[in-house]
Amino acid sequence: MKSWQVFNAARKSLKSKMFAIFGNRTSRMIDYWAQDPAFSAEHKRNPIDRLVMLLRELDQNGMRQVAVSALRLLANAINCKVIDRNEVVPDKETLYEEILDDMPCLLAYQSALMGTDLEEVDRTKAELDREMAENRVRFVEKNNL
Secondary structure: OOHHHHHHHHHHHHHHHHHHHHOOOOHHHHHHHOOOHHHOOOOOOOHHHHHHHHHHHHHHOOOHHHHHHHHHHHHHOOOOOOOOHHHOOOOOOOHHHHHHHHHHHHHHHHHHHOOOOHHHHHHHHHHHHHHHHHHHHHHHHHOOO
């Protein structure tokens, strides 16, 4: 989804709340933020685009952890989690080997779910999440994405 699409969807269902959220912005400014730049001569950079610019600048200037922390703060608002892909280092040489490496973690997680220890469930889920992130890294490498 593109940033203008986020504002287009929000404008349709939350327009009155958007004034409260973004302060003294005009209705027309919110409309500009919601326009597809490919078809609009009056497209304006919306707050999401500006935030992306800020995060890139932070990362390029050696403050990646600040940028990641900002993303985690935003994700937390909707109960989501951010994983820094640069912190994920696969421990197997191929995607196939990474996929096979998931099986013990998946079984441990499923076994923990059958028990009553929430801490064990969380620990085994975190391990499984790490394995899945390693798969994604190998997938991206394999497909040159």
